[in-house]
Structure formats: C-alpha cells, structure tokens
Amino acid sequence: MSLQLRCLYTHRYSLALVMTMLLLAAASGDSDTAMNIKAVLGHSVTFRCPSNHSEAVERLYIQKIINDKEKFINGFYKDRDMPWNEYQIRTKVNKMDLSMEMRNVSVSDEGLYKCYIFDIGVTNPKVSDIILEVTAEYSAPTITPDCTEHRRGVSGTGMSCDLSCSAVGGYPQSTIRWTGLNPSLTNVIYNWSSAHNDSKTWTINQTITYNCDQQTNVSCAIGGAVSHTITICKTQSFPLKVIAAIAxxxxxxxxxxxxxxxxxxxxxxxxxxxQSGDVNVSLTEYRSQLKSV
Incomplete structure (x- = not known):
C-alpha cells in the first residue's frame, strides 16, 4: 500500500472514530448502574463489559472519564487495529468475552470507565459504567513507646507514655486506630500524613500521650495492617532507687x-x-610480802 493510500485510510478511520465518539457521548446517558471493581496496586485487573452474547458484536470501546472528558483506552472494530495510545502497552482486549485486562495497575488508573458495545447493524451502543478502585496495603505499623514518671496524683501510677505509630506505602489515605487504651486518658499531640509524588501512596504517622491508670497492652492499626502488641504503664512494687538504698x-x-x-x-x-605467767607473778609477790613480815 502506498503512503498516499495509507494516509487516506488513516484519515477516513480517524473520521469514523470521531463520529463514533459523538454517538458514544449521546448514548452515555443510557448506562445502567455502575459496576465496581477493585485492583491491588501493581497487579492486574479485568474489565468485563456486560453482554448477553445473544447478538454478534461489531465494535467494543472502553474509555475513561478524565476531567469530564472521555479518553479512549482500548477496544476493537471488526478486524481493524485501534489507534495507538499509552494504555495499549498495559491493556489487552479479549473479543470472545468482551473484556479488557489492565496490567501493572497504578493509582492514576483509578476512576470511572465506560464500556460501549455495538452489535452488528445497530447504531446505538449498549453502555455500561465501571468504577475502578485501587488499593495498596500499608506496611506493618511501627509502634514506639516513651514512658516517664510525673508528679504523683496525676494518675494512678504516676506515669505517662508518648506512643508513636507509623506505616508507609498504603492507599487510599487511612487513619490510625489504637486498641487497648482508654480514650479519656489519650491526647493526640502529633498527626502527619503525606502522599508520594510518583506512586501516590501514603505515609501515616501519629503520636499520642497516654496517662497511665494501670498496666495495659496496646497496639495500633492502619488500614488492614496491625502492629505488634506492647505493654506499657508497668507498675513496680518498689522503685529502683529504694531497692538500691535498702541494699x-x-x-x-x-x-x-x-x-x-x-x-x-x-x-x-x-x-x-x-595464764601460767600471771599465776607465777602472783605467787612471787605473795612470798615477798611474807618475808617482809
């Protein structure tokens, strides 16, 4: 095929695709209730377009809503090749079951997708919405205690603990949950979270102060990740200084x-x-006294 014919074919196909887009925009209001699917960050997910398979399908387009505009992701039109875009590297369409596999899912892939199915000889497509939700598990939270004694009378043990809990690499943003603590004795003194510029995953950190009333076991959780359990507010029968003084x-x-x-x-x-020398000295003195008499 000459270069001129290729250009003409591409022009005609692009024009047909534009006209199809206009039809899709007009038909987008006919979609049923959205289908929700979930994907784990870095893994694969399959978009399945609902169909009864009773009629032959001529075309399938899957598009994503970005800033209130539709962006073509992948699809097929009979045996023709689709226009190339950056998504075709990570996506593959299955014509038999009208599905699309997306590999190496990222946070930016999250959002609303529309699936357009054109049966042979039918102008108006069947439209369905698919909402993709991306998740990523947080690392096992790290919990760090720092307990000190304070003025007696503030609490039952005369002790307070600063507890820090942190985790990284999770999505979406989550909050820290503490177990084993009395909420009335807890005060949040530091709360920080930040999203990574590239991966969009979150780092979460929180520090609280806990006024001890008794010995307790405590752990923290972020998303579905839970830290190991530690024991705080340990009471001593005798302080170390008293034991040292008694010793x-x-x-x-x-x-x-x-x-x-x-x-x-x-x-x-x-x-x-x-003893014998003492006896001899006493006898000698006694004899001397007798002679003098």
Missing part, C-alpha cells in the same frame, strides 16, 4: 556487725602461757 543499708549493717564481733573476739582471746 546499701543492709551491706553497711553487716559490715558493722562483723567489725564489732571481731573486735570483741580478739580482745578476749588468751593463750595458756599467758
């Missing part, structure tokens, strides 16, 4: 008792030689 006093008392016992024992101990 020091006991050691000092034992040393003092040992010194006193050793001193008494050493002062009272005598040998037999010392």
């Amino acid at each position: 020091f006093v006991l050691v000092f008392a034992l040393l003092l008792i040992f010194v006193v016992v050793m001193k008494c024992f050493c002062g009272r101990q005598h040998t037999p030689e010392d």
